[in-house]
Amino acid sequence: MATDADKIRQVQEIFRSNFSSIASYADKIPDLLDNPFTYGYRTILLVSQGTDRRVTGFSLFLHFPEIKSSLLDFIAIGPKIKGGGLGSALYEATRDMLQRLGSRGLYMEALPDDPTLVRDPVVLKENRERLKFYEYYGVYPIVGTAYETPIDESPAPYLFFDPLGRKQPLGRRECRAAVRLILQRKYSQVVSPEYIEMVVRSIKDDPVRFREPRYHRIETPTPAPMRGERLQRGMVLVSSTIHRIHHVRERGYVERPARIEILDQVLTDTQLFDRITPKSHGEKVVREVHDPDFVNYLKTVCEKLAPSRPVYPYVFPIRRPERKPKELAVRAGYYCIDTFTPLDQNAYIAARAAVDVALSAAEELQEGRPVAYALCRPPGHHAGRRVFGGFCYFNNAAIAAQWLSREGKVAILDIDFHHGNGTQDIFWTRADVLTLSIHGHPNVAYPYFSGFTDEIGEGFGRGFNKNFPLPENAGDQLYLDTLDRALELIHRFKPVFVVLSLGYDTMTGDPTGSFALSVRAFRTIGSRVAALHRPLLIVQEGGYSLRNLRRGSTAIFRGINKMLLEE
Numbered sequence: 001m002a003t004d005a006d007k008i009r010q011v012q013e014i015f016r017s018n019f020s021s022i023a024s025y026a027d028k029i030p031d032l033l034d035n036p037f038t039y040g041y042r043t044i045l046l047v048s049q050g051t052d053r054r055v056t057g058f059s060l061f062l063h064f065p066e067i068k069s070s071l072l073d074f075i076a077i078g079p080k081i082k083g084g085g086l087g088s089a090l091y092e093a094t095r096d097m098l099q100r101l102g103s104r105g106l107y108m109e110a111l112p113d114d115p116t117l118v119r120d121p122v123v124l125k126e127n128r129e130r131l132k133f134y135e136y137y138g139v140y141p142i143v144g145t146a147y148e149t150p151i152d153e154s155p156a157p158y159l160f161f162d163p164l165g166r167k168q169p170l171g172r173r174e175c176r177a178a179v180r181l182i183l184q185r186k187y188s189q190v191v192s193p194e195y196i197e198m199v200v201r202s203i204k205d206d207p208v209r210f211r212e213p214r215y216h217r218i219e220t221p222t223p224a225p226m227r228g229e230r231l232q233r234g235m236v237l238v239s240s241t242i243h244r245i246h247h248v249r250e251r252g253y254v255e256r257p258a259r260i261e262i263l264d265q266v267l268t269d270t271q272l273f274d275r276i277t278p279k280s281h282g283e284k285v286v287r288e289v290h291d292p293d294f295v296n297y298l299k300t301v302c303e304k305l306a307p308s309r310p311v312y313p314y315v316f317p318i319r320r321p322e323r324k325p326k327e328l329a330v331r332a333g334y335y336c337i338d339t340f341t342p343l344d345q346n347a348y349i350a351a352r353a354a355v356d357v358a359l360s361a362a363e364e365l366q367e368g369r370p371v372a373y374a375l376c377r378p379p380g381h382h383a384g385r386r387v388f389g390g391f392c393y394f395n396n397a398a399i400a401a402q403w404l405s406r407e408g409k410v411a412i413l414d415i416d417f418h419h420g421n422g423t424q425d426i427f428w429t430r431a432d433v434l435t436l437s438i439h440g441h442p443n444v445a446y447p448y449f450s451g452f453t454d455e456i457g458e459g460f461g462r463g464f465n466k467n468f469p470l471p472e473n474a475g476d477q478l479y480l481d482t483l484d485r486a487l488e489l490i491h492r493f494k495p496v497f498v499v500l501s502l503g504y505d506t507m508t509g510d511p512t513g514s515f516a517l518s519v520r521a522f523r524t525i526g527s528r529v530a531a532l533h534r535p536l537l538i539v540q541e542g543g544y545s546l547r548n549l550r551r552g553s554t555a556i557f558r559g560i561n562k563m564l565l566e567e
């Protein structure tokens, strides 16, 4: 495993290759991190790591305690890393962390996108891309000040402010204090104290003004659907807030509460859904799907864990899988498939609440709803009969499918980027539940040991499991063609209910996936799945870029809704 010194060395390499003109600054990074008192601010380094634990990118920011605000100094991605989503993921992780630290705002600089100042078309394009990126997060340059007064011949940067979700506007006094600190910190070597005071005093507006958006329309709530755009009894969304207690604050733990909050909010804004809160269901149906011994273990171990002391499995049974370790914490490896899904005090409670969300949505279908969306968190499709893993504890989709299978055949289509190994395992010998999964090829994608085409089920279940592994970078065309093959199988199976395990991690730029699906593809997926004309339960699985969650969810449900209206 990489040590901190190792990671910092890798960060320095990325720094030097990204910022060659100031490469020597990289030498200072270790000292900045170690000595906040010398510098008068705390320097924080956030790194992202790939599956092989190599550092893929970083953000370096400073926190000024006297103004309770922060400055994003550098954000960069390794030279051989395919861009796209990693920049967003890092930026989002940085904001997340600052919000937790109680920061009142994040300042940053970026070079202008003004063609009268930047002549080089390549540089201009880069600058525009960066400003467009910030605009996406509602972050704009501060205008009406002398901040951009050039120091030499090169154009001076704009100053941006990210309010980090706070509601109060940025006042003049607060902004002046911040600008003074930033200029002293970044430019005291090259400008005079008079220059700094001149810029500070040039901030006159109160509150401070920001530039109008140029690249995105201002985000207004999606207008209400027109008359006739919504069915009498249309789609229903089921969500719960209990999941929030399950928040693993480990670096790189991308499965966080904000995912569900974003989905909930954007879908509420579409006004396409009725909403219900989940009812609690007993443990019986959970035990029909998961080994009772496994259910007991999860319940007991979580109850016994101390708050904020998660347990990560670290010993796995190989030679004597029948022999369970005595100590509960060590036993975690007996029931887990990987080393990154921790048990903690709240995991069991949150996982049971997610099951209730899925079951409550399933009941809506039984009452005649065409479509129900279960906004489950934690996700479930990696949880097998007696194992947890991949951020999953109980298999929400499988438990709901089991519940629905009392009324007839069920088809489960898993379109998360990762193979639905748990769902496959649970229905492996069943002929009344068809399990299909389209996913990243297990040669290169988690969970690595399953998801191959020769896994077709056993016994009565033989032929009722089918995997569609796809290569890295699979795009819209290949994906939609594969989807059609899966849908054809469902069509021939004639299920009473269809369960869709939905992940947004197939979209371009997801930090855990390597497909390249567009927003438009999601709309098409929605309309094609809805064209099965079967009651459809959609269960939320993965998807870790908040931006993709926002765009993908709107797209897929608009696609579904359109198809419902055409019926």
Ligand SMILES: [Zn+2]
Binding pocket: 416, 417, 418, 503, 505, 541, 542, 543
């Ligand atoms: Zn996934």
